Amino acid sequence: MSDFYANKIALAPMVKGGRTPLRLLALKYGAELVYTEEIVDVKLLHSRRVVNDILGTVDYLNNTEVVLRIAKEEREKIVLQIGTNNAENAVGVLKKLQGDVAALDVNMGCPKPFSISGGMGAALLSKPESVKHILTALVANATIPISCKIRVLDEPSKTAEFVKMLESTGIQAFGIHGRRRDERPGDDNRISEIKEVVGLVKIPVIANGNSYLIKENADIEKFRTDTTASSVMIGRKALQNPSIFRKEGVLTMEEEISDFLDLACQYDESYTQTKYVVQRILGGQQEFDPRGRATVAAVNVIEICQAWGKEDVYIKWRDYRRRHSLKRKEGPLEDVDGIQTGAITFPAKRLKLKITPKLLLNTYCDEKYIARPKYSTSKRDSDHRFEGVVEIDGKKYSSNVSQPNIKMAEQVAALVAIIGLGIRERLPGDWEEQ
Numbered sequence: 001m002s003d004f005y006a007n008k009i010a011l012a013p014m015v016k017g018g019r020t021p022l023r024l025l026a027l028k029y030g031a032e033l034v035y036t037e038e039i040v041d042v043k044l045l046h047s048r049r050v051v052n053d054i055l056g057t058v059d060y061l062n063n064t065e066v067v068l069r070i071a072k073e074e075r076e077k078i079v080l081q082i083g084t085n086n087a088e089n090a091v092g093v094l095k096k097l098q099g100d101v102a103a104l105d106v107n108m109g110c111p112k113p114f115s116i117s118g119g120m121g122a123a124l125l126s127k128p129e130s131v132k133h134i135l136t137a138l139v140a141n142a143t144i145p146i147s148c149k150i151r152v153l154d155e156p157s158k159t160a161e162f163v164k165m166l167e168s169t170g171i172q173a174f175g176i177h178g179r180r181r182d183e184r185p186g187d188d189n190r191i192s193e194i195k196e197v198v199g200l201v202k203i204p205v206i207a208n209g210n211s212y213l214i215k216e217n218a219d220i221e222k223f224r225t226d227t228t229a230s231s232v233m234i235g236r237k238a239l240q241n242p243s244i245f246r247k248e249g250v251l252t253m254e255e256e257i258s259d260f261l262d263l264a265c266q267y268d269e270s271y272t273q274t275k276y277v278v279q280r281i282l283g284g285q286q287e288f289d290p291r292g293r294a295t296v297a298a299v300n301v302i303e304i305c306q307a308w309g310k311e312d313v314y315i316k317w318r319d320y321r322r323r324h325s326l327k328r329k330e331g332p333l334e335d336v337d338g339i340q341t342g343a344i345t346f347p348a349k350r351l352k353l354k355i356t357p358k359l360l361l362n363t364y365c366d367e368k369y370i371a372r373p374k375y376s377t378s379k380r381d382s383d384h385r386f387e388g389v390v391e392i393d394g395k396k397y398s399s400n401v402s403q404p405n406i407k408m409a410e411q412v413a414a415l416v417a418i419i420g421l422g423i424r425e426r427l428p429g430d431w432e433e434q
């Protein structure tokens with residue numbers, strides 16, 4: 001646990017950027033730790049934890065909004081960054097999430113009005129007592145490493161005092177951005193002040209703030225050497241050029257966007273978040289490249305994918321999700337008096353599709369050299385609706401949802417058989433859409 005933050009290259013926390021697809025992309029390219037975007041404590045406290053077995057993720061949801069989605073592959077590398085000004089809330093988040101993330105970090109560097117007015121982010125730099133209280137409480141309750149991310153203070157002596165206080169709380173490491181609270185990206189990063197801090201503490205320091213000078217992977221190592229920090233974290237450069245983490249060299253914009261879209265589709269990222277990252281990678285090409293213009297004009301993820309020739313990837317994952325969520329809704333079949341039965345419905349518009357369940361079953365039987373299915377239907381006296389049973393290879397299947405006519409009763413029975421035979425994925429993608 002003590003080496004968790006040592007000697008690492010990290011993706012810095014970035015609101016909108018640091019979500020599942022970009023984190024996974026950064027790891028694929030060589031980042032060793034990935035910070036989430038800052039998430040405010042109460043948002044996580046109000047969220048609902050859901051194990052998403054379709055995507056292979058653990059999700060924290062507020063209604064349908066995905067507050068945080070953690071993929072299996074990042075489980076050991078993900079640092080949850082929270083915005084907080086309150087020890088009780090921070091510990092509440094820790095207790096709720098520490099089984100799902102690798103480490104927890106407190107944002108003490110954000111200068112945005114939203115953070116400052118809420119007493120969070122960089123506002124904490126002028127409240128050392130409050131910081132001490134929050135971090136001590138976190139460390140006391142943690143089974144995972146705790147860290148925080150700060151900026152240099154207005155005088156090096158104040159920074160020195162502050163980081164010694166940080167170390168005394170028992171945290172494992174801290175990140176430090178070499179710009180003061182009122183300085184902006186155009187101002188120089190104070191490398192010498194970061195270096196001074198490194199000499200003052202024993203815990204790993206994660207240097208930050210040099211994206212404007214990082215043009216290739218070797219510049220990351222130079223930043224580490226210049227600051228003498230154990231680790232470094234990269235923000236803006238990794239958003240514009242995620243492959244900056246690749247030791248073998250950066251990739252082209254097309255390759256990065258293509259790799260990003262693969263992950264955005266796989267992890268069902270929302271339209272706004274997907275577009276945001278693609279636009280950051282595009283940078284100045286948004287207006288000049290026709291695919292950039294198409295991305296800007298896109299109104300949903302499929303249109304963004306179309307712009308980059310990735311429509312097939314979008315459709316593949318969309319159909320995968322549909323199939324599996326339908327499967328889950330349908331549940332397992334039950335044996336009722338020797339008939340495999342499920343609560344399966346069958347919207348009439350599916351009859352218009354080229355491949356119906358009956359057709360697929362016939363093909364299946366022909367391939368297996370078994371007799372084609374036998375259907376029997378009966379009309380219920382109570383409501384004049386129909387129930388169908390299909391027999392294949394000595395086994396019977398039926399739905400316990402009645403149908404308005406014989407045709408539909410047969411089709412729905414065939415669908416139950418398809419589910420029972422485990423050949424559901426042979427129904428075409430457009431079938432699931434209906």
Ligand SMILES: Cc1cc2nc3c(=O)[nH]c(=O)nc-3n(C[C@H](O)[C@H](O)[C@H](O)COP(=O)(O)O)c2cc1C
Nearest residue numbers: 012013014015037038107177209210211234235236
């Ligand atoms: C779009 C964007 C969002 C950011 N969001 C966060 C955040 O959620 N938490 C945080 O501590 N810093 C945030 N930052 C600051 C970065 O983590 C980093 O400290 C800053 O960009 C300087 O590092 P760089 O030069 O490598 O970009 C954000 C920066 C950008 C550009």
